[in-house]
Amino acid sequence: MPIVEVKMLTGRSAEQKKEIARQITEVMANAAGARKEAVIVTFQEYAPDHYAVGGEIMADKLK
Amino acid sequence: MPIVEVKMLTGRSAEQKKEIARQITEVMANAAGARKEAVIVTFQEYAPDHYAVGGEIMADKLK
Amino acid sequence: MPIVEVKMLTGRSAEQKKEIARQITEVMANAAGARKEAVIVTFQEYAPDHYAVGGEIMADKLK
Amino acid sequence: MPIVEVKMLTGRSAEQKKEIARQITEVMANAAGARKEAVIVTFQEYAPDHYAVGGEIMADKLK
Amino acid sequence: MPIVEVKMLTGRSAEQKKEIARQITEVMANAAGARKEAVIVTFQEYAPDHYAVGGEIMADKLK
């Protein structure tokens, strides 16, 4: 029962998350040989002031 | 200092989370031999459109 | 399908982990109302030089 | 810079993990609109005695 | 590309998170030899009723 945790900035639509979950599940079934029904995909979304790259908070980078 | 991360769909009451934390801490003390005061339990709750099983987002399964 | 991640120092036996998984699953079924068959428990064990409390690596604390 | 953490039982080959990483990165670029170079995929593999479903350790289920 | 996940109770200001991200990135560059631009720092904040120590939910401890 593979678990795939997707961590990304907020901003993707419900439709996009639905599509990401569907496609990643396909990948796990095809490339990892997992039973499709057993694949779990979770989304954790970060607000721009909760995510930094290179020491700089995204909220500032996006200004 | 064991850390136990509980990841589940939203919907459980504060009372339920309190009880889960209390009981999991007991389990870690009794079955893992951890000092009770040192056990940390965290809750991460997923909205139904942030959690998919079998490629299908829970928000759709629950419709 | 709740996922419970147990993070702790190495040193518990396979028998202990088996018991922890069994009991935490009971807790999730009883206190969270989860279907028992759907509860996932994972273990991530840290070597004493991969875990620090108060700024001090456990490998040094345990000396 | 999306981070995708793949958590699964041990047993997939290096070739399979390479393919999973490649394909999940494509999904994130196509369905999430992420820059391909910025996508990180990590693998965390669980030994069968570190992963339980329904309260039963996989090592026992697989016997 | 080290990823540093900071998990803490809610309550720190945006200014504090900015400073934490900046300083942890320095630590990773200086002490771990990481390229500064490649360091990712994320924040996950827990409400006081989502975090328990010693079996007691923080929301109750803080009362």
Added chain:
Amino acid sequence: MPIVEVKMLTGRSAEQKKEIARQITEVMANAAGARKEAVIVTFQEYAPDHYAVGGEIMADKLK
């Protein structure tokens, strides 16, 4: 009790991890106002074939 999870490629010495833990704990005490004794730092190290950037496994990038 902040928890800071450091996820990086294998290759840093025990001495480096000790220093990283010490310094990150200082950061959390100074910039986040955490009690130093309560800060937990964990290390999770990835083998080069368990970590991909831009769809390419590090083991191949490093060749």
